[in-house]
Amino acid sequence: AQSVTQLDSQVPVFEEAPVELRCNYSSSVSVYLFWYVQYPNQGLQLLLKYLSGSTLVESINGFEAEFNKSQTSFHLRKPSVHISDTAEYFCAVILNTGGFKTIFGAGTRLFVKA
Amino acid sequence: DTEVTQTPKHLVMGMTNKKSLKCEQHMGHRAMYWYKQKAKKPPELMFVYSYEKLSINESVPSRFSPECPNSSLLNLHLHALQPEDSALYLCASSQGTGGTQDTQYFGPGTRLTVL
Numbered sequence: 088a089q090s091v092t093q094l095d096s097q098v099p100v101f102e103e104a105p106v107e108l109r110c111n112y113s114s115s116v117s118v119y120l121f122w123y124v125q126y127p128n129q130g131l132q133l134l135l136k137y138l139s140g141s142t143l144v145e146s147i148n149g150f151e152a153e154f155n156k157s158q159t160s161f162h163l164r165k166p167s168v169h170i171s172d173t174a175e176y177f178c179a180v181i182l183n184t185g186g187f188k189t190i191f192g193a194g195t196r197l198f199v200k201a
Numbered sequence: 202d203t204e205v206t207q208t209p210k211h212l213v214m215g216m217t218n219k220k221s222l223k224c225e226q227h228m229g230h231r232a233m234y235w236y237k238q239k240a241k242k243p244p245e246l247m248f249v250y251s252y253e254k255l256s257i258n259e260s261v262p263s264r265f266s267p268e269c270p271n272s273s274l275l276n277l278h279l280h281a282l283q284p285e286d287s288a289l290y291l292c293a294s295s296q297g298t299g300g301t302q303d304t305q306y307f308g309p310g311t312r313l314t315v316l
Contacts, residue, residue, distance in 0.1 A: 131291065133307075136304060175241075177270075180305055187234070187249045187251065191243035193242070
């Protein structure tokens with residue numbers, strides 16, 4: 088069965104420090120990978136996605152994620168976080184066999200402290 | 202433009218009320234979704250419409266009734282809800298052609314409270 092594991096439920100970090108949010112997936116078929124961010128009392132916003140090509144993908148606000156097929160991982164990183172990055176981050180996959188189901192991880196709460 | 206809009210932002214209803222949630226997108230997407238999200242949890246899929254036809258119903262109780270009047274609109278009709286149905290209801294859309302086109306774009310959600 089397919090699954091997505093986000094190992095850390097909460098990640099506290101000081102402002103301007105680097106951060107890594109971990110995501111591992113399990114699937115018997117190829118997948119497309121996504122990171123969504125949810126700010127308090129808001130919907131989910133697409134942060135970045137890996138569909139094919141370069142395994143390193145970047146977002147416009149400084150986050151990047153690297154697809155590692157051998158380790159079945161898609162960790163999210165940022166070299167220097169801001170207070171405004173405080174949010175819930177969800178890793179998700181869609182199977183490339185088609186269909187409409189997105190499998191979400193449980194989420195990681197990033198808390199940036201001053 | 203990757204905007205999905207939802208109304209209302211907040212809704213409080215009694216267990217005997219009938220209300221509706223509305224979702225709209227103008228991206229030409231042909232798949233639209235309803236999700237339910239409880240606090241500190243990921244979204245749970247409820248329904249998927251593809252080309253205005255119900256494609257997936259994740260065994261949702263009949264007190265939730267989806268409707269897709271046209272390719273841009275998606276409604277969720279609510280009747281005789283229970284307090285445990287209180288949650289954030291999220292709408293999403295995608296191109297709906299399968300594969301790489303199925304990146305989902307989410308609306309801001311409706312915060313529903315059932316008294």
